[in-house]
Each structure stands twice: as structure tokens, then as C-alpha cells.
Amino acid sequence: MEAFFKTHKYLVEHTDAPVRRTLMDEIDWSDRMIGIKGTRGIGKTTFLLQYAKENFDADNHRCLYINMNNFYFQGRGIADFAADFYNRGGRVLLIDQVFKQPDWSRELRLCYDKCPGLKIVFTGSSVMRLKEENPELCGIVKSYNLRGFSFREYLNLMTGNDIPIYTLDDIIKRHEQIAHYLAHKVDIPLHFENYLHHGFYPFFREHRNFEENLLKTMNMTTEVDILLIKQIELKYLTKIKKLFYLLALEGPKAPNISSLANEIETSRATVMNYIKYLSDARLINMIHHVGDEFPKKPSKIMMYNPNLMYAIYPIVANTQDIMETFFVNTIWKNHKVNQGNKDACYIVDENKTYRIVDSQQTTKQRYMPDSIYAEYNSTIGHDNHIPLWMFGLLY
Structure with a gap:
């Protein structure tokens, strides 16, 4: 002892x-x-x-x-x-x-x-x-x-500030005031870009190659956590890894279960089980339409957080995909997220529509007054146009 x-x-x-x-x-x-x-x-x-x-x-x-x-x-x-x-x-x-x-x-x-x-x-x-x-x-x-660092926690770590947690209601009602206050304290665009690349996992602070460390973590998750806890035979490991890679390559979209089953040479039911294991392991997120849930096929599958998207070669992460992945990951801490009726559209807590858009392209889109626009390439918003980074202050 x-x-x-x-x-x-x-x-x-x-x-x-x-x-x-x-x-x-x-x-x-x-x-x-x-x-x-x-x-x-x-x-x-x-x-x-x-x-x-x-x-x-x-x-x-x-x-x-x-x-x-x-x-x-x-x-x-x-x-x-x-x-x-x-x-x-x-x-x-x-x-x-x-x-x-x-x-x-x-x-x-x-x-x-x-x-x-x-x-x-x-x-x-x-x-x-x-x-x-x-x-x-x-x-x-x-x-x-226990989740990875929020953008708020990352900001506090990197800048020495003590930024408090804001509720979703706070952000919707007071986002301009909050953004003005924080933008004078820290360089939001710089830190947000870095956070998306490497800020979710605390080990970015270690003096090692972050992407190699993340790849090691992802492999250990499949090789030990999924196989050991779910008691899956080792011979099926390559199928699970290949499925994860295929889902990563496809980007945020509805999975073609039959095609994936053919690719990894297994049944549709097994593919769905493997997808659930990858979701439980926090490697992917499954998004369903309102009222649906597993075992029904998800309407969209995306990586669990943006850091993962940068680590899988030879994927060149699409900016829109990265921003949607960030939004879903950070909102899911305390809220329910479902797929909306269009791409880049999500329903939070089954009652409010959020559209993830580039602030530089918003004027080219049809304006929906009942929606909230979570905008990237924006530091300070107005009305129902809220800078996307602010949703990283929720925990």
C-alpha cells in the first residue's frame, strides 16, 4: 500500500x-x-x-x-x-x-x-x-x-483570461455586447482558427507532434476501447478502421449503408452497429431528423470534432464542413441537435433552426427571419446573425 x-x-x-x-x-x-x-x-x-x-x-x-x-x-x-x-x-x-x-x-x-x-x-x-x-x-x-476543451476553456488557457460560461439564451439575446467585450480582450480570429485545428484535446500542450499524437489516440480508441469493451474479435478491427476512414472521406452526409457494407465486406446490420460503436467512442457524431434515433439510419454522419478532420490524410478539410462540425460538437454538450430540412441547417432542442453560413456569403442567400444564422468569418454579429465562435462559450 x-x-x-x-x-x-x-x-x-x-x-x-x-x-x-x-x-x-x-x-x-x-x-x-x-x-x-x-x-x-x-x-x-x-x-x-x-x-x-x-x-x-x-x-x-x-x-x-x-x-x-x-x-x-x-x-x-x-x-x-x-x-x-x-x-x-x-x-x-x-x-x-x-x-x-x-x-x-x-x-x-x-x-x-x-x-x-x-x-x-x-x-x-x-x-x-x-x-x-x-x-x-x-x-x-x-x-x-468529460469533454474536450471548449473554445472558452481554450481561450482562457491561451490568454490567461477568466471568460465565464454563457448560456445559449445569453448568447442569443446579448451576443453583440458579449462579442464587443471579448474582442477587445483577445484576438478571436487567430485563436478560433488554432482551436479548430488542435484545441479540443488537452495534449496539444505537450511538446510532441499533435497530429501524430491524435492519430495514436484514434487508433488506441478503436484497438482497445471498442474491441475490449464491446468484446469484438481482433480480426474485425480492420473493418472498423476502414469504415471510420470511409466515413471521414465522405464528409458530413447521409451514409450509404449498402455501399459501406460492400466496401468492408460485411452486413448492413453490422455496419450500423460499428457506426454506433464509433459514435460511442466519440470519433463520429450521428445526426438524425427530429423524432428519429438509432437504430434508424442517421440523416448525417460527421466527425466528432474538427481536430479529427485535420489528422486524417489525405483529406483536405472543407471550411463549411469544419464549421458545421464545430457547431454540432459544442451545442451537443447541453442541447439536442437534429438535422434540419436543408444542408447546413440544424434544429436545436426541437424548436429553433440554426443555419451555419459564411458571413461573406449571407447576403447571397434567401433570408429566413425565424432562423438564427451562426456565421463564420465574423467576430461581431447583429440581430439574429451570431458569430459562430460564440457558441464555443457554452461550457
Whole structure:
């Protein structure tokens, strides 16, 4: 146990989290079993360590961080280890990559039942369906999703500002005032361009090639998270990877399921399942018309965030596609997004139409007074013409 405390102390003391993630204040920390999901590279480990750093001294043995990558846990279950920690006075156990442990959900249930004063916070892949696929945890686990940096968080990191979160209603009603205020503080066009290219994943701060690191993350997501958690045989990995590449090549559009099935030599039903896995893994977004949902075929598939679009060779990302991908990704944090009746048109919360347009081309289009125009190549808007970048302030 002392070796784990030593590692915990070192990691907490050396944790560098210059931007406090908004999820930290959204979680009800009084719950005893908390699950934090998220795609690879999104900062789940840092998030756990930041929680420990904010709430406990590094030498306080009431809190302990452990990672299931440690080979020690191949010979000892979580429940047995947790009971030992609890009997030594431990009260908060932070478990990273919990899905690496066999029977992890049953083990967590044992912890919950046998250690009534122990809080467990664990991280796992976004592919995991905590409640649907793990009945042992129903009623005891509270699940949260950790997302990549918003444009607001990225701005705060890069400029040292403390820009607050704005609601969608704030942005619609006060966007001119907010934009004028922020435009005097930071270079919006420069930072927005950089954010679209590399700002979503926190590891852009590391001194490594960002695109190579992102490709590694994408491969690990398919090779480990999808195959391991969904218990898919290794021989099908190439089909999943090829499907993802084909979807990326096609850009945001309705998928031709029959054509994709022929391309990867499998059934239509299997293609739909693979698409769902890629969506759960936060590699793609599925967009449906209002009233539709999976397993119905999506009306559009796009990459999960714009950073992914720059990393897949030899795709030359189309500006319009990048901007739509940004809009869908950032809106989806707290709102529902559906496909509208035309391209570049989305319905938010089933009641408001948003059109993603180039501000330099807006005058050439038919004006729709009931729509909101989310405009790129714009820093400050007017009336129902809102600069697209402002939707990045929602979380």
C-alpha cells in the first residue's frame, strides 16, 4: 500500500491543470459511486488528480489514486484492495481506467456494499454503457461525461483570461455586447482558427507532434476501447478502421449503408452497429431528423470534432464542413441537435433552426427571419446573425 501512496503523492504534486474543467463543479461529490467517461486523450487522469489536489493534501492517506494499468491488479481484485485501503482509514478511492479490470462492475458493487464509508470515483471509456450493460451498478452510480476543451476553456488557457460560461439564451439575446467585450480582450480570429485545428484535446500542450499524437489516440480508441469493451474479435478491427476512414472521406452526409457494407465486406446490420460503436467512442457524431434515433439510419454522419478532420490524410478539410462540425460538437454538450430540412441547417432542442453560413456569403442567400444564422468569418454579429465562435462559450 505504501508504494501506491508514494505514487499518488508524486502524481498529485506534479499535476498541471492550468484550466479548471467545468465538470468539476457539475458533479455532485456527495455521491458514493461516481463514473466519469470520456474519450482517450481528453484529460480524465488529470481530472482525477486535480480533484485530489483540490480536496486533500498530497500526504493525506484518506485519498488514493490508482490506475488499473498496474500489473498488480491482475492478481488482486478492486474489492479486495479497496477493503484494505478502507480498513486503513481510506475514504476516497480514485480508480483510473476501471474497465481494464475483469469483472470491474461486480467488483465495484462489492466495494459499495462492503465499505459503506468509502467514496469511489472511477474513469472509463466513452464506449462504456455504465447502467445499460452493468445491472450491478444501477441505482448506485452517477455517470458524467468529460469533454474536450471548449473554445472558452481554450481561450482562457491561451490568454490567461477568466471568460465565464454563457448560456445559449445569453448568447442569443446579448451576443453583440458579449462579442464587443471579448474582442477587445483577445484576438478571436487567430485563436478560433488554432482551436479548430488542435484545441479540443488537452495534449496539444505537450511538446510532441499533435497530429501524430491524435492519430495514436484514434487508433488506441478503436484497438482497445471498442474491441475490449464491446468484446469484438481482433480480426474485425480492420473493418472498423476502414469504415471510420470511409466515413471521414465522405464528409458530413447521409451514409450509404449498402455501399459501406460492400466496401468492408460485411452486413448492413453490422455496419450500423460499428457506426454506433464509433459514435460511442466519440470519433463520429450521428445526426438524425427530429423524432428519429438509432437504430434508424442517421440523416448525417460527421466527425466528432474538427481536430479529427485535420489528422486524417489525405483529406483536405472543407471550411463549411469544419464549421458545421464545430457547431454540432459544442451545442451537443447541453442541447439536442437534429438535422434540419436543408444542408447546413440544424434544429436545436426541437424548436429553433440554426443555419451555419459564411458571413461573406449571407447576403447571397434567401433570408429566413425565424432562423438564427451562426456565421463564420465574423467576430461581431447583429440581430439574429451570431458569430459562430460564440457558441464555443457554452461550457
